[in-house]
Amino acid sequence: MRLVIVGGVAAGMSAASRARRFDPAAQIVVFDRGEWISYGACGLPYVLGGDVEDFGDLVARTPEQMRARGIGVRLRHEVTGIDAAARTLTVLDRDAGRTVTEPYDRLLLATGVSPVRPDWATTDLSGVHVLKDIPDGQAIQASLDGARRACIVGGGYIGLELAENFRARGLSVVMLEKGPDIAGRVLDPPYQQRVRTVVEEHGVDVRCGVTVTGLTGKGGRVTGVQTDAGLVRADVVVVSVGVRPNTALARAAGARIGKTGAVAVDARQLTSVDGVYAAGDNAEATHRVTRRRVHIPLGLTANRMGRVAGVNMAGGHATFPGILGTAIFKTFTLGVARTGLTQTEADALGLHAHSVDVSSTDHAGYYADAKPIHVRLTAERGSGRLLGTQIVAHGHLSAKRVDVVAALLQQRATVQDLFDCDLAYAPPFSSVWDVLLVAADRLHRDVRAG
Numbered sequence: 001m002r003l004v005i006v007g008g009v010a011a012g013m014s015a016a017s018r019a020r021r022f023d024p025a026a027q028i029v030v031f032d033r034g035e036w037i038s039y040g041a042c043g044l045p046y047v048l049g050g051d052v053e054d055f056g057d058l059v060a061r062t063p064e065q066m067r068a069r070g071i072g073v074r075l076r077h078e079v080t081g082i083d084a085a086a087r088t089l090t091v092l093d094r095d096a097g098r099t100v101t102e103p104y105d106r107l108l109l110a111t112g113v114s115p116v117r118p119d120w121a122t123t124d125l126s127g128v129h130v131l132k133d134i135p136d137g138q139a140i141q142a143s144l145d146g147a148r149r150a151c152i153v154g155g156g157y158i159g160l161e162l163a164e165n166f167r168a169r170g171l172s173v174v175m176l177e178k179g180p181d182i183a184g185r186v187l188d189p190p191y192q193q194r195v196r197t198v199v200e201e202h203g204v205d206v207r208c209g210v211t212v213t214g215l216t217g218k219g220g221r222v223t224g225v226q227t228d229a230g231l232v233r234a235d236v237v238v239v240s241v242g243v244r245p246n247t248a249l250a251r252a253a254g255a256r257i258g259k260t261g262a263v264a265v266d267a268r269q270l271t272s273v274d275g276v277y278a279a280g281d282n283a284e285a286t287h288r289v290t291r292r293r294v295h296i297p298l299g300l301t302a303n304r305m306g307r308v309a310g311v312n313m314a315g316g317h318a319t320f321p322g323i324l325g326t327a328i329f330k331t332f333t334l335g336v337a338r339t340g341l342t343q344t345e346a347d348a349l350g351l352h353a354h355s356v357d358v359s360s361t362d363h364a365g366y367y368a369d370a371k372p373i374h375v376r377l378t379a380e381r382g383s384g385r386l387l388g389t390q391i392v393a394h395g396h397l398s399a400k401r402v403d404v405v406a407a408l409l410q411q412r413a414t415v416q417d418l419f420d421c422d423l424a425y426a427p428p429f430s431s432v433w434d435v436l437l438v439a440a441d442r443l444h445r446d447v448r449a450g
Contacts, residue, residue, distance in 0.1 A: 008038065089103075109276065150171045342388060
């Protein structure tokens with residue numbers, strides 16, 4: 001059995017490792033067009049800020065370690081075509097400059113996503129970047145030497161993490177967001193504002209409702225970002241306006257692409273083409289609250305999908321249960337988290353949803369260093385079914401409370417179920433009535449009445 005995997009980061013290497021455990025005799029080959037495999041891309045901003053010493057520290061397994069486990073890793077090998085009928089791949093060996101044909105019995109496409117580059121960001125000017133992989137991070141790091149002013153275009157997860165880490169290096173930072181506020185695809189408006197307030201308090205110049213129209217440069221280097229509200233001077237520009245799933249190979253194989261724009265797969269990560277699987281950021285998933293197909297690329301999701309695909313490719317049976325869109329990030333002193341649906345998302349889906357907001361402290365108020373925490377809890381009127389939560393905590397570890405709600409959402413639990421949870425209490429960790437329990441109590445009364 002020859003198992004071939006295209007893409008060697010989260011989903012791809014998880015699949016390879018799982019397949020090897022399940023079938024020690026299988027021939028497993030991983031092709032990756034880059035020079036790095038099996039690394040934590042989520043750590044890239046922290047290398048730039050200095051909390052992580054080196055990009056190499058992000059690597060979980062080296063190619064040599066994988067080869068020692070009997071997994072063939074071929075770096076700088078780009079898969080350029082698929083013949084699904086013949087079960088062969090066309091592969092460009094970028095070092096040798098030659099193209100070869102490779103057979104497979106079962107194939108996994110773990111091709112990930114590509115950052116969106118608007119037309120104005122397609123430029124030969126140095127100092128203009130996206131951040132997706134280690135080479136991107138290395139390029140940004142090189143641009144930061146001698147830089148004084150950074151402009152971040154986009155106010156999502158990556159943009160907010162970069163803002164903190166650029167400020168840690170002493171740069172002035174301007175953040176440009178086309179929408180009405182930052183974190184717009186993550187939180188409801190009141191919680192977006194909470195994040196923006198803290199980001200601005202730490203010296204980031206946040207400008208929302210701004211459209212970028214072009215770049216300025218001198219001597220081949222970027223000098224500024226032109227917007228409909230004027231020029232923003234910058235030595236370094238990072239474009240972080242979204243990602244797009246890489247589906248070209250899946251399309252070439254004849255695989256169905258879902259309405260989300262990502263590869264459609266079943267619960268076993270199998271595409272519509274026999275023997276061809278897809279997993280990771282390029283694949284759709286089922287949302288466990290709405291039962292709809294969604295594309296929400298996140299690290300744990302990619303690794304879980306890869307494990308499922310690896311078992312099935314090796315002849316076993318595993319299924320992927322779906323996702324909740326659970327996410328968390330740190331920016332300056334804040335921990336920001338969400339799971340399930342926001343009120344805005346629930347309204348857009350036509351759900352009869354209601355939310356309550358509770359502000360408290362992350363542990364007993366009389367205990368040292370108690371910090372504010374803000375929770376929005378959302379549920380369905382009448383049934384009381386939990387739909388989601390959003391947390392903005394001034395002690396970033398406190399935002400991990402999101403996991404309590406995520407665990408309950410998987411069980412389609414109610415607000416009453418949350419209130420009944422026997423949560424741990426001691427003054428250094430929480431109030432006797434934790435903020436989640438207070439929110440559940442208030443929400444239960446509201447949704448039961450509605």
